[in-house]
Amino acid sequence: MTSDGGWGAEEDRRRYERALMTLVQDATVRIHRPPSGYAPEGPGDFLGSGFFIAPSWILTCAHVAMRGEGGAVNVVFRSDRYGGDRAEVPGRVVVALPGARPPGATGWPAPDLALVQLTRPVEHSCVHVTERSGGLLWGSDIRCVGWADAPGGELNLLSGAYRVRGAYGAADDVDQLVRLDEDWLVPGMSGGPVVDFARGEVVGVVKSQLDRQQGGIAVGIERLRTLKVPATPMEAETDDVYQAVFHAHDRYHADRHNSAAGTERTWADVQSELPVPPGGVLGPKRRADLLGRLAELAPPASTRSLLNLLDGLPGVHSRDHRPAPRGWRDGLGVLYDTEARDRTARFELIVRYCLGVLAADRPHGRLSVRNAKALWGWAKTIADVELPRDLRRRLDQEWADIRLGLEQNRQPAVPPPAAEPVRDGERDGVVLRIDQQGWARGRYDWRVSVGRHTGEAQPIDEDSRGVPLDTVPDRLAAALTEAFRRCDEPGSPAVLYAVVAPGQFGLPVDGWTLSPDGPSLGSVRPVVLSSSYRGPDGAGPDEGEPGPPPDTPGPGIRAEVVDCEDDVRVRVPEVAGLRALPPATVPVLCRYGSRPDAEATAGVVRLIDAGFAAALIQRRPAEADLVCRDFHRGVGRTVPEAGTRERLPWAVHELRRGVSAGRSELYWSDGIALYVRDTPHELPGADDPFLVAP
Incomplete structure (x- = not known):
């Protein structure tokens, strides 16, 4: 002290x-x-x-x-x-x-x-x-x-x-x-x-x-x-425990520092109250932001390459630091102990370090141009305030050269996952429909059928007597087991389509099990949501005004969060605004929650009315102070990697398998659900008669 x-x-x-x-x-x-x-x-x-x-x-x-x-x-x-x-x-x-x-x-x-x-x-x-x-x-x-x-x-x-x-x-x-x-x-x-x-x-x-x-x-x-360094080149951040942990650490603190949600003080806030705050000339708040941006990049190819980068900076003696630095954050820590006493010289070191990071070799993949621009944008903001004009001009030229190299070596689009043994449009699926009884609040009817890819439905079982919602999973276990038996193929489980009202999209069907000790449905097979509401006046969303163009086999879909900005809930745009989004858009509802209110339900209805073929929904509790940037990053990666909307059920299934297996880098996706407009058969209306149970 x-x-x-x-x-x-x-x-x-x-x-x-x-x-x-x-x-x-x-x-x-x-x-x-x-x-x-x-x-x-x-x-x-x-x-x-x-x-x-x-x-x-x-x-x-x-x-x-x-x-x-x-x-x-x-x-x-x-x-x-x-x-x-x-x-x-x-x-x-x-x-x-x-x-x-x-x-x-x-x-x-x-x-x-x-x-x-x-x-x-x-x-x-x-x-x-x-x-x-x-x-x-x-x-x-x-x-x-x-x-x-x-x-x-x-x-x-x-x-x-x-x-x-x-x-x-x-x-x-x-x-x-x-x-x-x-x-x-x-x-x-x-x-x-x-x-x-x-x-x-x-x-x-x-x-x-x-x-x-x-x-x-x-x-x-x-x-x-x-900690032991991987013996082979890393294919992903998670291949090195050290990098995985500290990248997650730095993203966590940057997210909370930069978030508009919440009123409690962050670590950077508290550190700023010190007479001599940490972070050198950066201070704790700029430091938190920079560390978060560095954590978005692939780690150094090796400790030796990081040491070479640091040794190329004036007045830096990286090899005096034991144990040797391993990650970008460690390199930033080395800069605090340099011989540069002048404020301008210290800021120049930090900006040049950022340029060195951007120009460094990568152990896996190539540097995302988006992430590179984000880091340079931060560094340029610092340079414009703290550095003289002639130096800024030279640094701008260095960035231009780096950016040109990134553009020329831009990594091609990530190839879509290997095709499933049988494409979903060419096979049967299992359809579960759950309807709330209009005359008995809190009681539900259900039916299970096999949706043939040719369009018709093959009944399996139903219950129209009305049961409490929490008893539905146990009551339909036998029917689902039979339906899956009729549809599953070796190595290729059938998709389960859960058809519910928009206000029931928080129902965790993917978390249900068929036996007390059995795996969750979502970890075994793709589980998606579809809506029993079919648009204005009962018409399908594609039967009214023009909506987004139908899916095409080509890649290029992207996620667009439509109900959250800077960790703050916003109103889902009106139908006209949603239809103005680019055709490749997959809308994302970050603030739907586990028990949606009227506004969250209305937002889903507007998505359905707009005619989107697919949308992602986060069903975890959405408190006002929830910091959700990790979820935004995750869907921003997952949707483009899926390639097409048709592959999204399998992409979400892989996320659920990872969560079930304890892969903490995928915990951001816990609670995610996928809505799809179309199921393998014609949806029965809410007023259609139920099957006659044997």
Whole structure:
């Protein structure tokens, strides 16, 4: 902490400390041994602490996480930002440093770090982690946070004030440990975050207490750079755990800093209250924005290539930093320690670093021109304010050369997924129709049929007596099983079309199962929504005014979010405005939610009236302060990669399979639904007689 003279009123210091500790504590978790079933506030099977370092990723100690059976743990975290409610979710150890305790060792060797990945998506807070190479600086005033046993058999969240007194091992030693003094560390706090209060960021992990004395041992965050580098060239960001975690971390904080939703202070907001905010001349807010833009790019091809980029900048000594930088964020951290003392020179370094990133080789794919323009746009804004005109002219020319190369080497459109064994238009599908009874509120009729690709429907079963909605999945399991048996082919499951009213598009049919322990329908086969409402006066949407042109076999579709701007819900355009969208548009409803209100339902109706053949709908709860930029990015990638609207059911199916398999990079898609206008047979009207049940 800086001296008192660096602050204004003492109340300013207290307000900052309270705000920072709230951010840290919200992201600090308890780690327990599975299986679940213990009382969440009880002492049983408590292993230690950890903290969310990125969405669905927890950093803790290896000696904490590896005590779980087979690398499985249960994580208890704060699920309500405005209260004390806590939730429990399973997790699995993805990587540990080292991977096992040597035989005969009394403790876990350094660096004693582990990354735990949640096996299902949940909403939670994340800490902000330093990008500097040496976060735990000698003499630093820090706080340690973690869970520990308390009187009465409960578990309490504890914190203490400490000071860095030295280190065991040199800076380039993989097993370097940092010694803390001045306060007690309590069993159970292992794995908790170490926070530098002077910079307002997490810099390490609590490892252990000292034997019968105050203080303890911590591990610097930079030790994660020693994670194993993939032996083969990366095909995707997720091939390297280090890059996947920190890219997700930086996108998370940039999204929240740039979002118009919510009123609570972000990490960048709180850091800005410091007498000497982190981020050098950038400050915390510009830094958060830049790190988010860097995280949109493919990582460096190698550590060597990153070091070469940094060494080409004046006054930068990248090889003095141990462990060596691995990602773009690490390179930015190196720039904070340059010999450039002049403000203009420091800004020039940052702009030139951005140009170097744009010109760098890529380990997988080519650089997106859109993302490249976004990074250069940020850098040019800085240059226009901070740099002299002649220098700006030279930098503009360098960007022009880089952009020309990007345009010339633009990656061709991503080829569509391999064709399914039988195209949907050439095969049967299963149709489930659910109708609310007009004379009995809250009760529903259902029918299951096989929709022949020739147009007719083959009845399977129905129930017109009216049942509560929550009982429908169990009642129709046998009928769906029979229908799937008639349609599925080896390696090619049939599509399930769920026909419901627009106000029921939040129905999670894809999450239903046919048996208590069976997989969800959406993870086994494509599940899409269709509407029992067929447009004005009962006419199909393609029977009224002209709508978007029909699908063509060529690629080129793109997503367009129509109900959300800058994380704020907006009204879906009128039908005329929707029809003015380009023909290749797939509309996206980001704010439909799980229980849509009248306006959300009306927005769906306008999409149907406009005649779109397909639309994507997010059904997760849509609170006013929801930050949804990850969802926007995801649909922006998924729709073009599908190639055509015909392949969208299979693209959404792959997303659901990934979520079911615990692939956290796809958790943004949890709750997504696909509406399609056409099903394999003529839809019966709501007033048509039901089948006669045998």
